[in-house]
Amino acid sequence: MRKIPVTRPYFDAEELDQIKASLDSGWVANGPRCAEFEKKIAEHEGIKEGVATTSCTTALHLAMTGEGMGAGMDVIVPAFTFVATENAIVETGATPVMADILEETFNIDAEKVKGIISDHYIEKDGRLVNRKNGNVLWGIVPVHEFGLCCDIYAINAIAEEYGLRIIEDAACALGAMIGEKHQGGFGNTSCVSFHPRKSITTGEGGMILTDNEALAVKLRELRSHGNSVSAADRDRGKGFLLPEFNDAGFNYRMTDIQGGMGIAQAKKLDFIIETKREKAQYYNKRISEKLPELIFPVEPEGYFHTYQSYVCMLDLGKLGIDSVEEGGEYRNRLLALLEKRGVATRQGTHAVHTLGYYKNKYGYKPEDFPHAYACDRLSITLPLYVQMTDEDQQYVIDQIRDVIDNM
Ligand SMILES: Cc1ncc(COP(=O)(O)O)c(C=O)c1O
Numbered sequence: 001m002r003k004i005p006v007t008r009p010y011f012d013a014e015e016l017d018q019i020k021a022s023l024d025s026g027w028v029a030n031g032p033r034c035a036e037f038e039k040k041i042a043e044h045e046g047i048k049e050g051v052a053t054t055s056c057t058t059a060l061h062l063a064m065t066g067e068g069m070g071a072g073m074d075v076i077v078p079a080f081t082f083v084a085t086e087n088a089i090v091e092t093g094a095t096p097v098m099a100d101i102l103e104e105t106f107n108i109d110a111e112k113v114k115g116i117i118s119d120h121y122i123e124k125d126g127r128l129v130n131r132k133n134g135n136v137l138w139g140i141v142p143v144h145e146f147g148l149c150c151d152i153y154a155i156n157a158i159a160e161e162y163g164l165r166i167i168e169d170a171a172c173a174l175g176a177m178i179g180e181k182h183q184g185g186f187g188n189t190s191c192v193s194f195h196p197r198k199s200i201t202t203g204e205g206g207m208i209l210t211d212n213e214a215l216a217v218k219l220r221e222l223r224s225h226g227n228s229v230s231a232a233d234r235d236r237g238k239g240f241l242l243p244e245f246n247d248a249g250f251n252y253r254m255t256d257i258q259g260g261m262g263i264a265q266a267k268k269l270d271f272i273i274e275t276k277r278e279k280a281q282y283y284n285k286r287i288s289e290k291l292p293e294l295i296f297p298v299e300p301e302g303y304f305h306t307y308q309s310y311v312c313m314l315d316l317g318k319l320g321i322d323s324v325e326e327g328g329e330y331r332n333r334l335l336a337l338l339e340k341r342g343v344a345t346r347q348g349t350h351a352v353h354t355l356g357y358y359k360n361k362y363g364y365k366p367e368d369f370p371h372a373y374a375c376d377r378l379s380i381t382l383p384l385y386v387q388m389t390d391e392d393q394q395y396v397i398d399q400i401r402d403v404i405d406n407m
Helices: 013-025 032-045 056-066 084-092 110-120 152-162 213-223 231-235 256-290 324-340 356-362 370-378 390-405
Strands: 049-053 073-078 095-099 121-124 127-130 136-140 165-169 189-193 206-210 310-314 379-382
Touching: 013 256, 032 049, 032 206, 032 256, 049 056, 049 213, 049 256, 056 084, 056 165, 056 189, 056 206, 056 213, 073 084, 073 110, 084 095, 095 110, 095 356, 110 121, 110 152, 136 152, 152 165, 206 213, 256 310, 256 390, 310 324, 310 370, 324 370, 324 379, 324 390, 370 379
Parallel strands: 073 095, 073 136, 136 165, 165 189
Antiparallel strands: 049 206, 121 127, 127 136, 189 206, 310 379
16 A cells, blocks of 8 residues: 655755764854855745744734734634634734635635634724724734635735835745736735745744845844844954843744755745645646545636645535535544555545634634635545655545445
């Protein structure tokens, strides 16, 4: 029996060489390798500045804090995303206000965002104030889910109309584009992840991307306890005394061991994305030929999908199933049977409003965001990684066909 994981990072000797060079140099905490990695990623995405962090979650929290999000503020965010998006907002003291998504793209529905603003906020002194709790609407944190950019131009237009801010959660979307513009290039700060399930990895890790150089300076200080002089600068002779700390910051610094690994990974980024895109096309073709019960992920005209994850939906109509609940049970049985046949799969991601903390604290019900709920129950991530062969992909398709035929 084949054993096919849901993903597998892609390394060669260069990651080891970089890690060894970092150890040999004695510089293992944040330093020159991180700075080089930041430059490489920012250049790749066509952005001026990169600020490397310990994860995308800490990147989000750092960017949010640095851009003034905090207590007494509301932030609109999609209901279907990894919980870290909402958690980072909660960590700032602000309140996440969830919006439903479009099932075809898994991304936030701009029309729903407009509806939330018109239904729940009133304009006071040039700011949008929540009619119920008096919170000021800080802005929107859209997510580019699974490697496909959301309709960011529609979100930007809403933000412009109401004077709102935006931070893009691009955890999954390094390299994703609309037209010739990469994520991070749409006029807002964005945050990417280097977790092993992402296109490239540093074990754990993240990065903030911004064209605002003054903001990058502030974020680097906040990343390092509020320290106004970096360790690298002090090493270059900027003093033996501890410098000034003007903010109460964090320790969200990426290590140089990871930075070196990132430099090696960054060189492979285009190859990894192109290879995954080819394999995604192969799945699309096979699914349309053999698996009408699955809806494969779309790539809207003008968008460049990186297929960080290849996420399908169950087509309930084709399966003769009437309800999302029943569909969810069917999906779970299907995934369990595939696991027994050596094919690892996952649900796409979760509907955050159905998770304990958010359900209990904010009183959300599953039906509040029906598309997010349906995607939570009916989505299936198929294995996709560079080392996968055509035979592996064919095996995945054949096993799904056979399991469905025998359910
Ligand atoms: C949409 C989204 N946001 C944030 C994160 C958090 O990223 P990290 O694991 O690097 O903290 C993830 C990770 O899966 C994610 O998918």
